[in-house]
Amino acid sequence: MGQYRMLVDVTKCIGCYSCRVACQMENDLPPDQSYISFCEVEKGEYPNVEWVMHRFSCLHCEDAVCEKVCPQNAISYSQTGAVVVDQEQCIGCEYCEKNCPFGRAKVELCQDKEGNSVSRANKCTLCNGKVLEGMTPACASTCYTEAIVFGESDEILQKAEQRLAEVKDRYPDANIYNPEGVGGTHTIYLLAHKPEEYDLESDATTPASAIIWKDYAQPLGKLLLGATTMAVIGGAISNRLFNKGEHHEGGE
Amino acid sequence: MSSQQNRRLVKRFSKTAIFVHWLNALAFFMLYLTGLPLYTEYFHWLYIILGSAENAMILHRIFAVVFMTPLIIALIFDRQSLVHWLRQIFTWKKHDFKFFMPFAKEFFGLHSDVPKQDFYNAGEKLNSLLQLSMGFILVISGVILWFDQFFSASAVQWAFVFHNIGFALAIAVVVGHVYLSVGHPNSRVSMKGMTKGDVPVDYARDHHGRWYDELKEKEKQKNKGA
Numbered sequence: 338m339g340q341y342r343m344l345v346d347v348t349k350c351i352g353c354y355s356c357r358v359a360c361q362m363e364n365d366l367p368p369d370q371s372y373i374s375f376c377e378v379e380k381g382e383y384p385n386v387e388w389v390m391h392r393f394s395c396l397h398c399e400d401a402v403c404e405k406v407c408p409q410n411a412i413s414y415s416q417t418g419a420v421v422v423d424q425e426q427c428i429g430c431e432y433c434e435k436n437c438p439f440g441r442a443k444v445e446l447c448q449d450k451e452g453n454s455v456s457r458a459n460k461c462t463l464c465n466g467k468v469l470e471g472m473t474p475a476c477a478s479t480c481y482t483e484a485i486v487f488g489e490s491d492e493i494l495q496k497a498e499q500r501l502a503e504v505k506d507r508y509p510d511a512n513i514y515n516p517e518g519v520g521g522t523h524t525i526y527l528l529a530h531k532p533e534e535y536d537l538e539s540d541a542t543t544p545a546s547a548i549i550w551k552d553y554a555q556p557l558g559k560l561l562l563g564a565t566t567m568a569v570i571g572g573a574i575s576n577r578l579f580n581k582g583e584h585h586e587g588g589e
Numbered sequence: 590m591s592s593q594q595n596r597r598l599v600k601r602f603s604k605t606a607i608f609v610h611w612l613n614a615l616a617f618f619m620l621y622l623t624g625l626p627l628y629t630e631y632f633h634w635l636y637i638i639l640g641s642a643e644n645a646m647i648l649h650r651i652f653a654v655v656f657m658t659p660l661i662i663a664l665i666f667d668r669q670s671l672v673h674w675l676r677q678i679f680t681w682k683k684h685d686f687k688f689f690m691p692f693a694k695e696f697f698g699l700h701s702d703v704p705k706q707d708f709y710n711a712g713e714k715l716n717s718l719l720q721l722s723m724g725f726i727l728v729i730s731g732v733i734l735w736f737d738q739f740f741s742a743s744a745v746q747w748a749f750v751f752h753n754i755g756f757a758l759a760i761a762v763v764v765g766h767v768y769l770s771v772g773h774p775n776s777r778v779s780m781k782g783m784t785k786g787d788v789p790v791d792y793a794r795d796h797h798g799r800w801y802d803e804l805k806e807k808e809k810q811k812n813k814g815a
Contacts, residue, residue: 406749408627428642430627435737435745455643546746550753558757559629565761569768572696576774579698 340418341468342493343477346527347391347535348504348511349484352377356392356476356485363464363475370445372461373476376536391526391535392476392485394461395420395441399520402543403433403442403458405551411458418490418523419463424449429456438519438541463523493525500527518542598787599804601708605667606674609659610783613720616656621760623649628756653731656724677709678717684799685711695775705798716766723759726751 357373364372377390401420404412411426412433422433424447433442447457464474468487472478477487486496497513504511504527514526518541532539602610623645625632639645663671684704688711691701703710709717733740733748740748769776770783776796782788794801 408630409633410630428636428646430642430646432749435742435749440742544743544746546743546750550750554750554753554757555628558753558761561757561761562764565764568696569764569772572698572768573772576698 340416340490341463341487341523342418342490343397343463343474343485343487343524344493344497344500344527345392345524346484346486346497346500348500348508348527348529349482350390350392351482351484352388352390353482355479355481359475359479360394360461363467364462370459372459378534380534389530389534391528393441394524395463396439396516396519397461397463397523399522400543401519402436402438402547405543406432406436406547408432415463415465415469417463417465417468419465419468420523421462421465422458422460424457424459427457429458431456433458436544436547438538438544461524490523497525497527504529514539516541597790599790599793600786601782601788601793602786603667603670604786605663606670607783607786609663609667612655612662613659616652616659617759617763619652620649620656621756623652624756628753650735653728653735657728660724674709674717677707678714678721680707681711681714685714688712696769696773705802706796706800708797708800708803710797712765712769716762719758719762723755726755727759730755 352375354375357371357375360366360373361368361371366372373392373394375390375392377388380387380389397418397420399418401412401414404414404420408430409426409428411423411428413421413423415421429444431444434440434444442458442460444456445459446454447459449455449457464472464476467474473487477485480486486493488496494515497515501511501513508529510530512528512532514528514532514537515521516539526535526537528535528537622635623639626635626642626645636642636645639648660671684706687704688706691703692712694701695703707714730748730751733744734752737745770780771777778792779788779796790801793804
């Protein structure tokens with residue numbers, strides 16, 4: 338199975354919120370919860386006013402920080418390219434939320450199997466179940482201006498370039514947001530303006546702290562703990578061997 | 590060694606010192622047990638023992654508060670022992686540095702001559718220094734993680750790193766500290782110092798020679814005075 342990608346073309350978005358509603362229905366979310374939220378800013382002064390907005394949700398990074406820091410291995414990569422949460426493994430520790438370079442992983446109150454309210458990581462799955470069945474994510478199939486399109490990874494990248502060329506004369510700052518710092522993402526944006534105007538960092542990347550923490554500090558710490566534990570076990574055994582029966586209380 | 594001297598005891602730790610030591614130990618181990626499953630997946634079964642991950646999180650916060658109290662209790666009720674401890678662990682002389690090689694031999698049951706040690710031997714000094722510094726690192730990073738809404742995203746992200754490093758360095762030495770006090774045949778008598786407060790004079794002479802000399806000196810002067 339090839340990997341997939343989603344393109345959100347903000348130049349075509351009219352802010353109708355139907356993707357949000359479709360998402361809530363698809364994922365059985367209460368009215369106040371959604372994997373999609375809207376960032377809306379009014380720009381300029383009358384009469385040159387522009388309504389800068391984009392719909393945002395998890396970007397599904399190729400090198401996802403949330404997957405790296407999750408102590409439960411509850412976050413994984415799907416074969417579709419989506420980054421998905423297994424809520425039965427999740428304990429709501431918020432490591433993903435605190436380390437996401439985009440602030441898109443959210444820990445919220447969810448219902449568990451028994452219907453109890455529990456804190457769990459809750460985010461866009463790129464409709465992983467539907468995509469595995471050969472269908473299109475709910476938001477993409479609902480969007481009637483075709484601002485959200487979904488398809489094979491490479492085809493979507495081409496489509497993004499094509500659309501960028503189309504809008505370049507209208508929006509000279511237009512760009513494709515597919516941050517290299519996290520290895521690229523499976524939801525990319527065609528932005529009309531610089532990423533900063535949408536509260537997006539153009540050089541978003543895996544935080545250095547997460548790399549030091551997970552690639553160096555933790556493996557070394559485990560090694561150190563293993564080494565001292567082995568020394569103690571070794572010491573206990575060799576004491577048995579060398580000091581048979583001649584333990585002297587308080588002396589040498 | 591004379592059997593008469595063997596029975597004689599000498600005071601090592603005050604009641605307050607003993608209390609704060611065990612309060613610190615309790616908090617340390619509860620924090621360790623409730624944090625371990627987040628550190629390595631081999632200990633996820635601890636969640637079952639603790640009831641749930643949520644319980645572990647609550648207990649971790651309760652014992653985090655307990656963990657901060659020993660220093661305050663010592664400061665209020667037994668400043669003398671606290672100052673003595675701090676002064677000792679920050680004083681490093683030749684006999685301290687020369688402690689480790691022969692100690693390693695003795696640790697594995699071989700005979701060796703460890704140079705005369707202070708009231709706290711170099712191993713205890715190292716453990717104390719690590720616990721004290723890691724304690725500060727863990728408390729500061731822990732406060733940032735707990736009250737994250739008051740700190741910037743990158744402060745919180747770095748707090749994870751420091752909490753992780755503090756955890757590893759603090760526990761690595763504690764494994765040895767616990768073994769030496771309950772397991773190792775030559776040093777486990779020192780445990781009496783941390784339970785009843787007294788240790789045999791022979792133990793003081795053989796393991797803390799410089800302290801023993803100080804005690805003898807004091808006794809001499811007392812006798813002179815009398």
